[in-house]
Amino acid sequence: MGRPMADSTKIRRFARLLEQDSAVVWVINHQGVLVFVSGGCAAWLGIEGDQLIGRRSRAGTAVSDETADRLAACLSPPPGFERRGTASLRIQPPASKSHRPTPREVRYVRVGASDSAFTIGVAGLFDDRHEEPEIQDAVAIRQRLDLWRQKHSILGAIATIGETPAAKRVQRRIKVAGSVRTHLGIFQPPGGGGESIAIKLHQESAPGEPFIQIDGPLMDPELLDSALMPLLNRLSDSEKSLGTVLLKEISHTSVDSQRRLDSLLASFPDRLRLIAIADLRDQEIAYPTNSEDLIPRDEQTSGIIVPELMDRLDSVQVICQPLSRRVNDIHLIAGALLDRQQASGQSTAERISRPALDAMVNYPWPRNFSELEDAIIHACRTAVSESIRLEDLPLSIRSYRSPAPKNTIKPLPLDDALALHEQQLLTEAMEQAGGNRSEAARQLGISRSRLIRKLDQDSNREGRSST
């Protein structure tokens, strides 16, 4: 074992040089066949060098399950090497019963003209792999964006926790939206955490798929094309590519831009998808049965969504309610935000005091989830004890006083009030007696004829009021 092998006169001189050293080197010809394996390489793999010569070494699976074929396959350069001409790889050769090779860093380089080029593989201790600026940058960018998306996913989950029917409904919609890659509409009050929910849903429904975030109100059709260019190029280059547009504030996006976006979505059906966030302002957010109910009524303040896009967003919709309608969820959301601050080492406080919670429940939260998040961050910075006190909350929250309920009920005249009360008693007695007037009169302690008179008076009064 260990004798260098060469089957080509072109590389014999090179092989003789390597005989003098234990260098781990191998050569693959332009047909993907191993033509040289150094002694060092053979020792590393735990096999006689001449058993490998002449075997195919191409990226992918081995020609057979034979140990030599598997070892030859593991020496192949990675996909894309043909184009680049150099490559770096960490190789872990397959182990046999008697030999377990250690993983090694390998560098490949192509030598010679393309139709007869050799590929030289060298294993050793290299310290250059992570110093290529582009690779280093790509790794750093990926790490940072992963963290950023993760942070959004957590916030998206916190924004929708709760036990109220509104929260449960959103949770059910999110479960559906996260399980399927389709166009998606998120309708929320301002500051409802829509961006975080959208990124969370994108991560769940299409992990790893590139997306572009677009701030709708800033775009005209030309700028939209320019902003989407990298994604559109990618979709044009390969029919297998997919991409997502995350459009913020769709209802404040110009109609022309919305139409342009619709035509782009039509150009790449099923491959380009839209996640649109619409802010619904000053509007009762009901649970609509059809998409028309979602188009804001007041176009001056809330903008419009063109029907073509609205039809696309009909696929799946997530409709978030304002915090003022999820009062019973506020303590859960605030607690989760506090836990998050604490976990990241940005809070010494561990709980929220009762007066602080009461103030939070009492406050109307016009900026919804984002305002609650800001308030908790502020409180964590201010808190000096284990508990967030009322004084730790922002001034706007702790000083808020809910307006006194207006006495809108007009007092009734005494006779009318007495008549109304009498009518209620008569109705209850008749219901309890199953419509039997004698029994009802007995229960009320009056004569049957008096009861009949009273009932007639009531029906006459109702008839007058209805006319």
Next chain:
Amino acid sequence: MTRPDSSSAALPTIQSIRWIISEPEDRWFYAVRRFCSDLTGDSVQHLVERCPAETNHPIIKDDSALVLLWEVNRGNLVDCLDQIIANSWALPNCLQMVACSEISSSQRLSLSQLQIGCFLSKPEELAKCEPILHGYFAKIGRLLN
């Protein structure tokens, strides 16, 4: 073009806009100073400041109209990315722009995931920011109201 929120209606509420330019040299600083009034007219006052590239780009707390322009190249790409992410959390209502001519398409695609108003490659392209600034003013106007 039909805009749901008329930018002209929102413009009077914005009287000044602050620009923070982060770049290794002074090219974009002077370009913004030169073209900014063309973008919005004289009714809006532009405060253009440098943010030296060698500092750690402190997050500027500001509730008014704020544009951050980052000149990104291969050398400072990751640092700028950190700052863009930090600012997108701390200042969700600021407008961030990226000036870049050297970065690759995949790097630009990565940056596009973040909230970036537009990508510019040379100072002459500042003119194309006009509709973006008007849209931004309308947005800030809505928030202030």
